[in-house]
Amino acid sequence: MAxxxxxxxxxxxxxxxxxxxxxxAGCTTDSFTVTSWLIDDFESSGTIVQFQAHNRATNTSAxxxxxxxxxxxxxxxxxxxxxxxxxxxxxxLEATVARIRVNETWVCNDLTPSRPLNFAAQGEAPVPIxxxxxxxxxxxxxxxxxxxxxxxxxxxxPSAVPGPSGHDKNGCAAGSRTPSWEVFSTxxxxxxxxxRIEGGNAFIQLRNTITxxxxxxxxxxxxxxxxxxxxxxxxxxxxxxxxxxxxxxxTFSPGSFVLVEIFGxxxxxxxxxxxxVGETTTYCAGDPATFTGRLISExxxxxxxxxxxxxxxxxxxISSVVAPSWRFSDFETTSTSGSSLGSIRFGIELNxxxxxxxxxxxxxxxxxxxxxxxxxSGTGAWYPCVLESVGEQSLTPTACAFRYDAAAQSxxxxxxxxxxxxxxxxxxxxxxxxxxxxxNLTCSTTADRTRCATAPGQAWAANVTDVYWGN
Ligand SMILES: *[C@@H]1O[C@H](CO)[C@@H](O)[C@H](O)[C@H]1NC(C)=O
Ligand SMILES: *[C@@H]1O[C@H](CO)[C@@H](O)[C@H](O)[C@H]1NC(C)=O
Ligand SMILES: *[C@@H]1O[C@H](CO)[C@@H](O)[C@H](O)[C@H]1NC(C)=O
Ligand SMILES: *[C@@H]1O[C@H](CO)[C@@H](O)[C@H](O)[C@H]1NC(C)=O
Ligand SMILES: *[C@@H]1O[C@H](CO)[C@@H](O)[C@H](O)[C@H]1NC(C)=O
Ligand SMILES: *[C@@H]1O[C@H](CO)[C@@H](O)[C@H](O)[C@H]1NC(C)=O
Ligand SMILES: *[C@@H]1O[C@H](CO)[C@@H](O)[C@H](O)[C@H]1NC(C)=O
Ligand SMILES: *[C@@H]1O[C@H](CO)[C@@H](O)[C@H](O)[C@H]1NC(C)=O
Numbered sequence: 001m002a003x004x005x006x007x008x009x010x011x012x013x014x015x016x017x018x019x020x021x022x023x024x025a026g027c028t029t030d031s032f033t034v035t036s037w038l039i040d041d042f043e044s045s046g047t048i049v050q051f052q053a054h055n056r057a058t059n060t061s062a063x064x065x066x067x068x069x070x071x072x073x074x075x076x077x078x079x080x081x082x083x084x085x086x087x088x089x090x091x092x093l094e095a096t097v098a099r100i101r102v103n104e105t106w107v108c109n110d111l112t113p114s115r116p117l118n119f120a121a122q123g124e125a126p127v128p129i130x131x132x133x134x135x136x137x138x139x140x141x142x143x144x145x146x147x148x149x150x151x152x153x154x155x156x157x158p159s160a161v162p163g164p165s166g167h168d169k170n171g172c173a174a175g176s177r178t179p180s181w182e183v184f185s186t187x188x189x190x191x192x193x194x195x196r197i198e199g200g201n202a203f204i205q206l207r208n209t210i211t212x213x214x215x216x217x218x219x220x221x222x223x224x225x226x227x228x229x230x231x232x233x234x235x236x237x238x239x240x241x242x243x244x245x246x247x248x249x250x251t252f253s254p255g256s257f258v259l260v261e262i263f264g265x266x267x268x269x270x271x272x273x274x275x276x277v278g279e280t281t282t283y284c285a286g287d288p289a290t291f292t293g294r295l296i297s298e299x300x301x302x303x304x305x306x307x308x309x310x311x312x313x314x315x316x317x318i319s320s321v322v323a324p325s326w327r328f329s330d331f332e333t334t335s336t337s338g339s340s341l342g343s344i345r346f347g348i349e350l351n352x353x354x355x356x357x358x359x360x361x362x363x364x365x366x367x368x369x370x371x372x373x374x375x376x377s378g379t380g381a382w383y384p385c386v387l388e389s390v391g392e393q394s395l396t397p398t399a400c401a402f403r404y405d406a407a408a409q410s411x412x413x414x415x416x417x418x419x420x421x422x423x424x425x426x427x428x429x430x431x432x433x434x435x436x437x438x439x440n441l442t443c444s445t446t447a448d449r450t451r452c453a454t455a456p457g458q459a460w461a462a463n464v465t466d467v468y469w470g471n
Contacts, residue, residue: 027108030057031119032318033158033309037102038143044136058106068093097126111322123148145304155471158422163306164244166211175210179293182207186270186286193280197224202252215248226253314353316419320430324464325351329360331438332453333370342370350395359391372407409438430469436462
């Protein structure tokens with residue numbers, strides 16, 4: 001083994017720090033989302049300041065030391081230990097606060113092995129400090145977060161995501177150790193055959209009294225066995241999905257038809273008023289009731305992660321940088337005999353790592369050469385796309401032009417598109433070309449009209465080459 005270890009060491013020494021790519025899983029997506037630093041182990045004695053800067057995207061740390069005069073509003077630059085880091089920091093040491101600026105560049109190639117991506121980010125944050133004559137210490141324990149703005153591959157400041165409902169309410173953590181819920185609405189429809197409950201449905205709404213999170217639960221009942229109701233948030237139209245979603249599970253037992261159980265954490269008997277509304281139907285409604293539960297687990301999560309951007313599957317932006325591709329569907333050409341020109345239609349949607357929306361946009365254009373013997377009448381010309389119907393707008397080209405070679409069934413597309421999924425205030429523009437063979441075209445002629453189309457529902461992907469981006 002020894003020779004191979006020596007070999008690795010030599011290789012590491014030969015690589016310059018800036019080209020040392022991070023193959024760590026998640027490097028690319030984390031760099032586009034959770035890029036920020038945690039400042040920890042802050043110490044200051046005399047004019048020496050030291051701290052640890054942890055890059056949350058690359059999971060690397062640098063030991064930083066600075067020569068900083070007190071009460072100065074001049075940025076004083078720091079040095080970073082070792083040669084392995086391309087992190088630059090500077091500091092201002094004021095009476096009650098140390099201001100820290102960080103610049104860092106790094107490379108990720110976990111999603112693009114043959115085409116490493118360069119990232120550069122900057123950020124600044126104050127670290128509250130308490131100073132005596134000679135030393136300063138952080139005013140609170142725990143790390144300080146420096147949020148960053150990316151400047152490469154393009155300017156981007158990933159948007160924070162709302163944490164779960166109520167997570168920032170006063171007393172959330174302490175109160176959650178004695179959870180309690182208010183059931184504020186209960187409605188049951190029971191199938192009651194000669195005094196025997198044979199089924200029905202239940203609709204129950206409850207509120208976590210600590211976080212104020214409200215859930216609506218619904219389910220069907222079969223006999224008197226306990227039933228699990230599906231619960232969902234009574235949301236008020238948030239702009240983006242919150243992280244760490246709250247999951248409510250409600251088990252309802254109509255056996256005594258007055259028992260509500262929050263799975264594993266609490267049970268309550270609900271006062272209900274029931275009345276027959278037909279020969280075999282009993283309707284019950286409940287008054288609000290509160291019950292307390294029991295905490296079943298509590299565990300720490302990484303600092304500052306509640307408000308981090310979503311740990312997104314390759315989204316519009318990331319897919320467009322890493323492996324842009326379009327999904328084509330519903331391709332058809334029509335032509336009439338005696339004319340070499342006809343019309344062309346196709347559906348298109350940007351492929352992302354996320355599930356397809358199922359709503360492609362459609363482009364349609366007439367007056368283009370679409371028959372196989374139309375070569376001399378202008379194959380080779382580019383035609384601007386005309387939008388016929390918009391599906392998922394955010395995954396639709398903002399502009400495009402195409403060229404169709406009917407003889408070769410080859411479609412070329414040059415498209416512009418825009419992504420604003422990571423930072424709504426700074427959309428990123430992309431442009432790129434592709435050439436694709438239209439698969440499985442079936443032609444039929446009725447009267448003098450020829451229609452050639454792909455099978456209904458058939459779709460195919462085409463990779464974009466030569467992609468360019470910028471804000
Ligand atoms: C970050 O690095 C530390 C060691 O440097 C390792 O223990 C930890 O698992 C890493 N975390 C992630 C998310 O990769
Ligand atoms: C810094 O400013 C504070 C408050 O203005 C003062 O008490 C302290 O003596 C100053 N320290 C130095 C080293 O100038
Ligand atoms: C950094 O690299 C330079 C030469 O490239 C070398 O002289 C120096 O000793 C290195 N420093 C450390 C801390 O490795
Ligand atoms: C950090 O980067 C920004 C933008 O590239 C630059 O203006 C600034 O001077 C840099 N700061 C340091 C401490 O290198
Ligand atoms: C079912 O109906 C009977 C009358 O047929 C009534 O006495 C009984 O209370 C009802 N049961 C429930 C659970 O409502
Ligand atoms: C060529 O086009 C003409 C008129 O568009 C059509 O009548 C003829 O059948 C076509 N020939 C072939 C071989 O497709
Ligand atoms: C398209 O053609 C290919 C190859 O001829 C075939 O494997 C595939 O099943 C066809 N797809 C459809 C939807 O007809
Ligand atoms: C398209 O790109 C994907 C991902 O980069 C790759 O796996 C696939 O082979 C490419 N397809 C073609 C036809 O080049």
